[in-house]
Amino acid sequence: xxxxxxxxxxxxxxxxxxxxxxxxxxxxxxxxxxxxxxxxxxxxxxxxxxxxxxxxxxxxxxxxxxxxxxxxxxxxxxxxxxxxxxxxxxxxxxxxxxxxxxxxxxxxxxxxxx
Amino acid sequence: xxxxxxxxxxxxxxxxxxxxxxxxxxxxxxxxxxxxxxxxxxxxxxxxxxxxxxxxxxxxxxxxxxxxxxxxxxxxxxxxxxxxxxxxxxxxxxxxxxxxxxxxxxxxxxxxx
Numbered sequence: 243x244x245x246x247x248x249x250x251x252x253x254x255x256x257x258x259x260x261x262x263x264x265x266x267x268x269x270x271x272x273x274x275x276x277x278x279x280x281x282x283x284x285x286x287x288x289x290x291x292x293x294x295x296x297x298x299x300x301x302x303x304x305x306x307x308x309x310x311x312x313x314x315x316x317x318x319x320x321x322x323x324x325x326x327x328x329x330x331x332x333x334x335x336x337x338x339x340x341x342x343x344x345x346x347x348x349x350x351x352x353x354x355x356x
Numbered sequence: 357x358x359x360x361x362x363x364x365x366x367x368x369x370x371x372x373x374x375x376x377x378x379x380x381x382x383x384x385x386x387x388x389x390x391x392x393x394x395x396x397x398x399x400x401x402x403x404x405x406x407x408x409x410x411x412x413x414x415x416x417x418x419x420x421x422x423x424x425x426x427x428x429x430x431x432x433x434x435x436x437x438x439x440x441x442x443x444x445x446x447x448x449x450x451x452x453x454x455x456x457x458x459x460x461x462x463x464x465x466x467x468x469x
Contacts, residue, residue: 245400275456285447285459298456332401334457341453342389342408347401 243268246348248333254354260321263351267314267335273297274316275345276308279330288331291316292338320353328355358383358450362460369438370468376423377433377463379448387453390424390431395462396444404446407431435465443467 247266255261267274276288287300291310308318314335320327330352334345359382369375381390392404407415407424414422419436435442448460 277457277459284461285457287456287458290456297454300456334401341387341451341455342406344391344403344406345457347393349400 243270246333246335246346248331248348248351250351251349252352252354254356255323256356257323257325259323260319261323261353262317262319263331263333263353265316265318265333265335265348267316267333268346271335271337271346272314273336273338274310274314275334275336276316276318277332277334278302279332279350280328285332288318323355325355327353329353358385358388358452358455358458360448360450360458360460362448362463364463365461366464366466368466368468369435369442371438371440373438374434374436375438375465377435377446377448377465379431379433379460381429381431381448381450383429383450383452385452388455389451389453390422391449391451391457392420392422392431392433393447393449393459394442394444395447396441401447405433438467440467440469 249264273292275290290298294310310316330350332350333348336343388409390407395401405417423432445462447462449457
């Protein structure tokens with residue numbers, strides 16, 4: 243099976259702009275989670291989607307949003323970008339939403355905000 | 357709220373030797389899971405080992421094993437016969453049932469030839 247894919251891999255944006263990141267989970271996986279990774283804060287959970295519904299949300303401002311489509315592909319959007327949004331954004335998928343299952347991570351999207 | 361603490365930002369081990377990475381966690385949940393994930397440089401994060409909290413037996417996966425001390429809320433990872441390919445960031449994580457992963461800050465492991 244193909245792994246989790248994320249597009250684009252690298253992105254440079256200017257403060258105030260918005261950005262959309264995409265994640266395609268492993269075929270058959272219905273749960274998709276997003277994480278932000280920075281040197282200072284480490285890995286922080288953004289949100290999780292299962293069957294097109296947001297199940298959990300981390301402690302991020304409303305500028306961060308996401309959605310999941312019927313084919314389980316997911317997008318996350320960040321509006322009004324700030325310098326502090328520069329990070330590696332990781333997507334992970336798992337077969338179902340119950341805890342304890344291995345999450346399969348994508349390679350990430352490296353977002354740089356200037 | 358769940359928290360995960362990794363007190364060793366960096367560790368180093370000689371090839372073929374054994375190294376232990378420390379992790380402590382805090383949770384009020386009775387049903388939870390613990391994981392160690394590995395993130396090699398510029399490569400994808402992969403699962404190393406997982407432990408169900410209700411199981412007393414320590415999990416093992418080939419050269420990787422854990423020392424799970426539930427009362428002390430400690431979950432250390434032991435890597436035996438270290439190999440150059442083990443060099444990576446290692447993240448300890450906890451997850452409650454129906455929850456999401458909570459990661460520690462990570463430990464950067466270097467393996468010396």
